[in-house]
Amino acid sequence: MNIDTCENHGNSEETYAIRFENVSKRYRLKNRRSLSLYHTFGDLFRRAKDRLLGRTSDENHFHALKDVSFQVRKGEVLGIIGPNGAGKSTTLKLLSHVTVPTEGTIDINGKVAALIEVGAGFHAELTGRENIFLNAAILGLRRAEVEKRFDEIVHFAGLERFIDTPVKRYSSGMYARLGFSVAAHVDADILLVDEVLSVGDANFQVKCFNRMQEIRRSGKTIVIVSHNLSNIKKYCDRCILLRNGEIAAAGDVDHVVAEYHRHLREANERSAETQSDTDKPIRITGVRLIDSTGEPRMEFETGEQAYLLLDYEAKERITDPAFGVSIRSADGAYLSGITTKMRGDVIDSLDQIGTITFRLDPITLFEGTYSLTAWAFNGQTRENYDYHFAACHLAVVGPPANGSEFSGYSCLPHRWFHNNEPVGNGDVWMAPADVRSEQAEHEETVHQ
Amino acid sequence: MIESLKKLGTARELLVTLTLRDIRVRYKQSILGIAWAILQPLSLMLVFTVFASLTGLSSGDKGIPYPIFVYCAVLPWTFFATAVRFAVPSLVTNHNLVTKTYFPREVMPMASIGACFVDFLVASVIFVGMMVFYRIPLRPTVLLVPVILTVQIVLTLAIALVGSAMNVFYRDIRYAIPLALQIWLFASPVMYSVDRVPQSFRWIYFTNPMAAIINAYREVILRGRLPDANLLLSSTAIAVGAAIVGYAIFKRMEMKFADVI
Numbered sequence: 001m002n003i004d005t006c007e008n009h010g011n012s013e014e015t016y017a018i019r020f021e022n023v024s025k026r027y028r029l030k031n032r033r034s035l036s037l038y039h040t041f042g043d044l045f046r047r048a049k050d051r052l053l054g055r056t057s058d059e060n061h062f063h064a065l066k067d068v069s070f071q072v073r074k075g076e077v078l079g080i081i082g083p084n085g086a087g088k089s090t091t092l093k094l095l096s097h098v099t100v101p102t103e104g105t106i107d108i109n110g111k112v113a114a115l116i117e118v119g120a121g122f123h124a125e126l127t128g129r130e131n132i133f134l135n136a137a138i139l140g141l142r143r144a145e146v147e148k149r150f151d152e153i154v155h156f157a158g159l160e161r162f163i164d165t166p167v168k169r170y171s172s173g174m175y176a177r178l179g180f181s182v183a184a185h186v187d188a189d190i191l192l193v194d195e196v197l198s199v200g201d202a203n204f205q206v207k208c209f210n211r212m213q214e215i216r217r218s219g220k221t222i223v224i225v226s227h228n229l230s231n232i233k234k235y236c237d238r239c240i241l242l243r244n245g246e247i248a249a250a251g252d253v254d255h256v257v258a259e260y261h262r263h264l265r266e267a268n269e270r271s272a273e274t275q276s277d278t279d280k281p282i283r284i285t286g287v288r289l290i291d292s293t294g295e296p297r298m299e300f301e302t303g304e305q306a307y308l309l310l311d312y313e314a315k316e317r318i319t320d321p322a323f324g325v326s327i328r329s330a331d332g333a334y335l336s337g338i339t340t341k342m343r344g345d346v347i348d349s350l351d352q353i354g355t356i357t358f359r360l361d362p363i364t365l366f367e368g369t370y371s372l373t374a375w376a377f378n379g380q381t382r383e384n385y386d387y388h389f390a391a392c393h394l395a396v397v398g399p400p401a402n403g404s405e406f407s408g409y410s411c412l413p414h415r416w417f418h419n420n421e422p423v424g425n426g427d428v429w430m431a432p433a434d435v436r437s438e439q440a441e442h443e444e445t446v447h448q
Numbered sequence: 449m450i451e452s453l454k455k456l457g458t459a460r461e462l463l464v465t466l467t468l469r470d471i472r473v474r475y476k477q478s479i480l481g482i483a484w485a486i487l488q489p490l491s492l493m494l495v496f497t498v499f500a501s502l503t504g505l506s507s508g509d510k511g512i513p514y515p516i517f518v519y520c521a522v523l524p525w526t527f528f529a530t531a532v533r534f535a536v537p538s539l540v541t542n543h544n545l546v547t548k549t550y551f552p553r554e555v556m557p558m559a560s561i562g563a564c565f566v567d568f569l570v571a572s573v574i575f576v577g578m579m580v581f582y583r584i585p586l587r588p589t590v591l592l593v594p595v596i597l598t599v600q601i602v603l604t605l606a607i608a609l610v611g612s613a614m615n616v617f618y619r620d621i622r623y624a625i626p627l628a629l630q631i632w633l634f635a636s637p638v639m640y641s642v643d644r645v646p647q648s649f650r651w652i653y654f655t656n657p658m659a660a661i662i663n664a665y666r667e668v669i670l671r672g673r674l675p676d677a678n679l680l681l682s683s684t685a686i687a688v689g690a691a692i693v694g695y696a697i698f699k700r701m702e703m704k705f706a707d708v709i
Contacts, residue, residue: 027707097550099706114549121545123469125476130469137465138549 016109017190017221018072018095023104025065025090025245064090066245067104072238074109074189077212077222079236079253081229081260084332086242088225092194095223110189110221113139115180122179124168128159131167132182139186149185156207157181177204184211190221195228195331209234227330229257230367264369264393265298271391272296280385281318282350282376286311287391289372299395302411305361306394310374314350320379321350325358328390329409330369341379364410369395452699456552463555467562470534474563485567486574489526493519496639508641512670516582520669521638521662523575524597527568528604528658529629535560535608536615537622543709553702554695557608561601579669587672596664596675599684603657606690609698616705637662657683 065087072078080088093099094106096114121138122131132153136146146153154163157177167175183191212235216222226232232239232253239256241249241263249259271287288309291297300306308325326337340347340356358374371390377383416423475481496518500506507517535557539546542556579586615621636658637645645653654660660683664675 093547093706098547100703112550121549123473125473126469130472134465134469137462138545138551140462140551143461143465 015073016071016107017074017076018109018223019105019107020068020070020091020094021105021107023065023068023094023101023106024063025087025094025099026061026063026102029060029062063245065094065101068242068245068247069104070240070247070250072221072223074221075216075219076238077216077224077236079232079239079256080223080225080242081227081232081239081256082242082248083330085244087245088242089194090245091242092192092223092225095190095192108190111140111187112190112192113183113186113188114192115183115194122167122175125166127166128154128163128170128178131178132163135179135182136186139183140188141186145187153181153185156184156211158204173201180208184208184215188220190223191215193222193224193226195226228368229260229330233257260369261299261395261397264395268296268298268392271388274388274391279315281314281316281378282321282385283313283315284310284374284376284386284388284391285313287372287374287388289392289394298393299397300363302364302366302396303362305359306363308358308360308372308374308392310356310358310376311353312350312356312376313353315352318350318378321347322377322379323356323358324375324377326373327365327394328371328373330371333409335365335370335409339377346379362413363394363396364413365394365396366409366411367396368409369393449696449699452552452695456554459552459555462551463558463562466555466559467566470559470563471566482567482570485570488530488567489519489522489571490574492526493522496522500639505640508643509671512584513582516578516584517641517666517670518639519575519578520666521636523568523571524600524662524665525633525636525638525658526571527564528600529633530567531561531564531604532607532611532629533625534564535604536611536625539612539616539705540619540622540709546709547706553705554609554698557612558605561604561608565601584670585672587668589668589672589674592668592675593665596661596668596680599680599687600658600661602691603661603683603687606687606694609691609694613698613701613705616701616709632656632658635659637666641666654679654682655686657686659683 068087068091080091082088090099092114094101095108096112097108098114121135123134126134129150132150133143133146137143154160157174157180159174159178162170162174167178170178183193212222216235222235224232224235236253238251239249239253240247241256241260243263248263249256268289273286274284286309288296288311289298290307290309291300292305292307297306310323310325312323314321322339322341324337324339327335329335338358370393372392372394373387373389374391375387376385378385471482475484478484480487493515497515500514500518505514507514509517538556538560539553545551545556546553611621611625633639635653635656642653642659642663660676660679664680667673667675
């Protein structure tokens with residue numbers, strides 16, 4: 001185990017800011033019991049035995065990272081993407097020296113400021129002003145420098161009025177803005193950002209983007225971990241895809257994102273035939289995502305139609321069979337759950353083998369990857385027969401419009417009017433296909 | 449070890465900031481505020497004085513009334529005990545900092561000691577008042593107080609470092625501490641004078657470094673005498689040795705903190 005963090009080497013030959021070489025990180029799974037001598041000795045013996053036999057079996061250890069190697073050049077912006085549990089947060093923790101690798105070497109040239117969880121170090125009882133000084137000190141800024149930048153920090157966060165109230169009174173948005181603002185003004189050569197770019201409203205996001213560009217122009221190195229692929233595309237020069245603790249792809253951002261999508265597509269193909277116990281009354285035997293032409297597809301654009309097909313096998317006659325589909329964002333937010341019983345409808349009867357289709361029309365989701373969960377249940381007793389979590393993935397690609405003029409997960413169907421006149425060229429976007437075709441007909445007749 | 453000390457040096461501003469934060473937070477939403485710093489040793493002194501008058505315990509020296517005799521020891525003892533009591537759980541209490549950011553972790557227990565030191569200074573004001581009230585003359589030996597204080601702080605640091613590191617892995621340590629401190633209080637000459645310890649036991653008695661330290665305070669402040677050099681030196685050696693070992697242990701365990709906390 002060898003950690004070599006050379007801070008401010010002043011070595012101009014070093015073009016690398018970060019270098020990971022064969023880094024592995026393992027956690028023991030068994031919970032260490034507190035101060036019980038009997039267990040402590042038992043543990044000691046077990047650990048010694050494991051080490052002697054070179055045993056780091058999967059059942060005893062969780063391998064967060066397995067033999068990971070990569071480099072980040074000075075002034076580069078690297079993005080790290082991957083599904084949950086892939087090892088992204090562990091990588092950030094290793095980069096910020098919060099923890100040390102079990103194996104391998106980490107080489108860091110320069111001072112590191114990490115923004116892992118906004119407002120780390122904030123104390124609820126202290127005021128915003130006091131917390132700025134505290135947080136900046138934790139991030140390594142000298143007091144004199146904080147005083148110089150104080151007004152800038154407060155202004156960036158937009159908290160002039162509230163800077164002297166205890167932060168326990170802040171809304172979560174204010175909290176996040178303050179935290180990001182402090183970190184954005186810190187003097188570090190390397191900035192680590194974990195999923196915090198998604199805080200704040202669209203206005204603040206634009207400010208963040210500009211600030212990140214400034215930091216980038218001044219030659220600093222940035223590492224961003226995010227589920228938000230459009231942010232990754234916006235900010236990053238290079239990208240790494242982590243899966244199960246290993247690097248699955250690295251290089252150009254578009255290439256890596258495409259790789260990520262490819263993995264998801266393969267996962268979708270696998271779930272076209274799902275596994276489940278054969279003695280369930282209703283069994284979902286396959287979950288497939290296709291487009292309006294019937295082709296299996298994973299990537300859609302906002303506004304298109306997607307069809308989720310649930311292939312089922314029904315063993316017995318059930319009076320009130322029902323199905324449900326839910327959508328979660330890549331970072332786990334539960335966006336929507338809809339069942340066939342939502343409007344009290346009843347499915348008359350199920351065939352022995354058949355297909356239930358969920359048509360998502362239009363797709364109102366913004367760019368990103370989403371997971372679809374499907375389940376079958378009894379409409380009367382609400383008993384779940386078959387539940388498939390994240391059975392399928394859906395990727396929404398290509399911003400529908402100006403990338404910084406929207407935020408959040410979903411575009412609600414809408415139209416803008418000014419003094420009763422529609423804003424824009426009048427095409428109806430984000431409305432169900434039936435309405436769209438009606439509208440198109442109507443406008444045709446109007447223009448004739 | 450030298451590397452660690454260098455890194456610690458760069459974090460000295462953070463130490464000050466965290467100490468201030470500890471102090472502010474401790475007294476923020478309280479009515480008495482920093483007056484609590486005075487109340488603690490003062491009330492302990494009153495309790496001991498009442499107890500002494502009931503049991504016939506005395507300072508053993510006609511010229512020194514019991515209240516100031518006992519307060520002279522209660523004051524540094526309170527600093528020691530509260531510093532340990534706050535420092536040991538300090539890493540676990542601040543676990544969100546430990547798992548999300550990096551800084552030399554020893555800053556955490558050190559900040560607790562720093563905050564308690566400020567309390568100690570505030571409570572010393574009362575002591576000065578008492579010196580005037582009891583007409584104890586100010587003697588040149590008083591200049592040795594900072595020296596004795598330094599030895600005490602080094603000892604406190606040693607215990608704080610080992611205790612806080614172990615508390616991360618074994619959470620019940622923070623409950624064992626008040627118990628240990630209670631016993632330690634009676635094993636030290638706070639309530640009573642060293643003269644009451646039988647000669648045959650003295651050599652065991654003085655393996656407790658706090659015994660020599662407390663006694664030294666009394667000697668230089670109240671009696672104007674130089675403290676026993678041998679005793680003080682051996683206590684200093686114990687304190688320094690413990691601090692070095694404690695720091696080394698802390699730095700080794702530090703790497704696992706974020707994984708376990």
